[in-house]
Amino acid sequence: MKRTLIMGSLFALLLVGLNAAAQKKGKWVTLFDGKTMKGWRGYNMTGIPNAWTIEDGALKINARSATTNERGDLLFDQKFKNFELQLMYKVDKGANSGILYLAQELPGKRVYQSAPEFQVLDNENHPDAKAGKNGNRKSASLYDMIPATPQVDKGFGQWNEARIIIKDGHVQHFLNGKKVVEYTLWNEDWKNMVLNSKFKDWADFMNAGGESRSGFIALQDHGNNVWFKNIKLREL
Known part of the structure; x- marks a missing residue:
């Protein structure tokens, strides 16, 4: 009887643990509270570059100036594998930035050398919109x-x-409620796409997510004014 009770208690604890993990997995978590940069830091840094500030409840990467001389991409200091990320962004006239995912932190390399990028751009006024192929930089x-x-x-x-x-x-990009990009990482189609892009010589990009198939979410400093807010994520 005692053995049965012990086994039953262990099974109950296991169920509680599994249910808690399942609830955590599907729960939306706020990555930016609109007031502090808790959880964020510069790529390959321990602190926050002074180019990043908080303005009206938004994370802002400021354009280059004498007072924003510490530059660098910003990342949330936790790796994610399967997830849904939502956020709002706004760009200044002629601005360029990006939302990068599955990023690895590699000394001596830039974040975009290992991470696919959801492009953030002023399509009408930034020349990158007319570069690339068939609008693949918009x-x-x-x-x-x-x-x-x-x-x-x-x-x-x-x-x-x-x-x-x-x-x-399996990756999907949505913009303003519309699904606009869909693809699958690490298969033959992915490899062929990389080989036909500017990333063809970067092994870390080809193997986005590294061995664990997980990585950081990063916001790009491209030297222009761009704002990000309402950043939240749920693990899948």
Whole structure:
């Protein structure tokens, strides 16, 4: 009887643990509270570059100036594998930035050398919109690889809603409620896309997510004014 009670108690504890893990997995977590940079730091840094500030409840990367001389991409200091990420972003006229995912932190290398990028851009006024192939450097595109279709960016000065879903290597980009990009990592199609892009010589990019198939979420410093807010994530 005693053995049965012990086994029953252990089984009950196991069920509680599994239920708690399941609840945590599907729960939305706020990554930016609109007031502090808790949880964030510069890429390959321990602190926050002074180019990043908080303005009206948004994380802002400021344009280059004498007072924003500490530059660098910003990352949330936790790796994620399968997740749904939602946020709002707004760009200044002529601005460029990006939302990078599955990023690895590699000494001596830039974050984009290991991470796919959801492009953030002023399509009308930044020259990168006319570079690449078939618009694959416009807003919400998988940068330099897959154009966002349809292109529903609202233009500079307007808030856009971005959503990125990754589940076992299957990736989707959404912009303002529309699915605009869909692809699968690490298969032959992925390898061929990389080989036909500017990333063809970067092994870390080809193997996005590294051995664990997980990585950091990062916001890019491209030297322009860009705002991010309402950043939240749920693990899948």
